[in-house]
Amino acid sequence: MGTASTPVRPVVVIGAGPFGLSAAAHLRARGIPVRVFGSPMVSWREHMPAGMLLKSTPVASTIDAPQPGYGLLDFCAETGTRRLESEWDLIPVEDFAAYGQWFAAKLFPDLEQVRVVSVDRAPGGGFALKLDSGESCEARAVVVATGLSGLARLPRELAAAIPDGPSATGPVSHAAQHRDLSGFAGREVLVIGAGQSALENAVLMAEAGANVRVVARRAGAVGFGDAPDRQPRFSPNSPFGKAWSLYALSYHATHVRHLPAPARHYLVRRVLGPLGAWWLRERFTGRVAVTDGRRIVRARVERGRPVLTLSGGAGVERELSADHVMAATGYRMDVAALDFLGDGVRTGLVTSRGAPVLDAGFQSAVPGLYFTGLGAASSFGPLMRFVCGTRYASPRLATSLAAR
Template identity: 65%
Template sequence: MRTTQRDGTVVVIGAGPFGLSAAAHLLARGVPTRTFGDPMASWRDAMPRGMLLKSTPAASAIDAPRPGHTLVDYCEAAGEQRYESDWDVVPVETFTRYGEWFQRRLVPDLERDRVVSVDLRPRGGFEVKLDSGEVCAARAVVVATGLTGCAYVPPELARAASDGPSPGAAVSHSSQHRDPARFAGRDLLVVGAGQSALETAVLAAEAGAASVRVVARGRRAVGFGAPPDHQPRLRPESPFGRAWSLYGMTYHADAFRRLPGPVRHELVRRVLGPLGAWWLRERFTGRVGVTQGVRVLGARTVADGRVRLTTSDGPGLEADHIIAATGYRPDLAALDFLGPGLRAALARTGTSPHLGPGYRSSVPGLHFTGLSAAATYGPVMRFVVGTQYASHRLATALARPSPHPPPHGSSGEVRGRWGRG
């Protein structure tokens, strides 16, 4: 086991858009930084071939500390098709290559070692253990692990897969399917009403699935957004469309942080919720069946290896496989590399860390960005465009460390110097 002592170092865990953006800003400010992760791994390995980004090209730029690193800049440098208009739709493969290019230019010393554990040191700071056997000291740690470990399958569906949701079981999660062609000739049910569900269903149908049906739960109804020329003109622009609420949540996330916890949680759940992209409607209509406004009661295997989905509406639906396109839910329990003592010391808002200014948690020196920050800073943290708000604020906080409040307890909402929980 090798031990390195560089107490002034900041460690960034994660090499997706939020991790790379945070690391680039820290390095640009001269902060000694080590970044660990597989660049763009979730985008490369957990998104289906042929997927197109719902976000516009401008909202798909990873925030950089200096000009010249947008998606358009990458396309020009690589000699690829330019994506710059709100009418342009970006392939996931292009976006993945863009993120890898961003990494090579701005975070060139990225280390692909996996972080095994992070623990508090007795005299302050952190001890970070790697799968290579190295143990390094860090004065601060930034957790930017994105979607890793956050795939959510409702319990009423998960029970149908005895060994857990997987492509070979009766039920899987949408993130477990890279190749839609695996469903050729099969009957498929997709549970969900958001972009992931609708696009998964379309890609499977286009790849030759025998039949595909989307099941939208509860009050959800399958719908699609408005194209760029149908946006309201008298409302401010945001990366998500023209609306005062979207503008505020995008550019004033610190104000969102000060809302009461139950209000924040409801807004994160509801705002920018299940809705297909405008460009998907034509491909969806007439190709995918829809059952909507039902409550899913459970799923079980039946004869011939098929699976039956039981709903509140009628006798149920049968298929060869069920995909839960039910999104991602951040959960501190999934971050098992954080030592038990460290997790116990974290103040929480729901199942996420409660954060203060500069994206810092209640544990001095431990920061979170990306999906884990959404419960505090709002739904913009679920999207790449959130790097524009988060990264320079996080880097500023770490470049000029300010006194941290003492750690709070691990449950409930926090009240105090950070504003209302």
């Protein structure tokens, strides 16, 4: 009399953004049972401003799949959304979010739109998960692909002025808290930061009728990239433009792991860092004011209005006030912010400045726990901050997991 076989525990992917969907597609193509938890493209649908255009080109905006037919151009052709024929073509965030949802519907009709409440080690090995649906399940491995969720960075001087935290309707917010910017019409807004998020949010608010000023810490920080026809002719192509450094970081990310930790963190912070897209320059110039070369020293709220004290040269300080301050100051990976990871899992991680240290297959120091997307950037470099990084990450992660 035979014995019943033990069901194979699946691999669980937490997150249904580009990196989660891509990793799951590669795992499923290898015949590995996969469960994907999350709302597809939720960050792109709910935490990016309406009217935003992607900084990345069409070639850099495809979610990698192991089989043909699931690229951005395939989506456009099948749905008749738009024609993307060259690097001059721009992609509205709404179209990209729709592409990700199309990708999910095609490859994961069984995607489960539930939230993972906790991940702990299971007594017999692997992981025990609890879902907000009330279900408990086990997994032999877990892939964390939660994107930017919970990782918004706020300068400590701003944070000190708002004990209850940033809020879209309060005096201070983070850019991730806004979808509709039309409500800023007729208001004075200070935008902190000099990257694409800061500059594009500033432009969109100004175009909606707001009086907007960008405040940047470095002098001359506000700048814009070169149009496709102005890039170096004899440098190699990369998804981000023509430059040897960009080529190396795009196609040889494996080597980034072997650099000293300070160098890796510097690359993530500075390469492809604060710089507006070439097409934003004309919309920005003459419409948005700039105060640069000044750092926030203190912040306070007076009668509902935020007031910033800025440092300057020779110890001179000045104050700026507005109806609202928006911090477009990016995101910072910190495993402490991933509150669904149980203490037994979290304490087993080896981290560097809050980010998990990963092996060549994207596995952390906790056997069976993998990170991809922003969670992998400190190990593999700035490529992991962008959608085109799925082409590098997903096959390697799937290969590592298949070998377990």
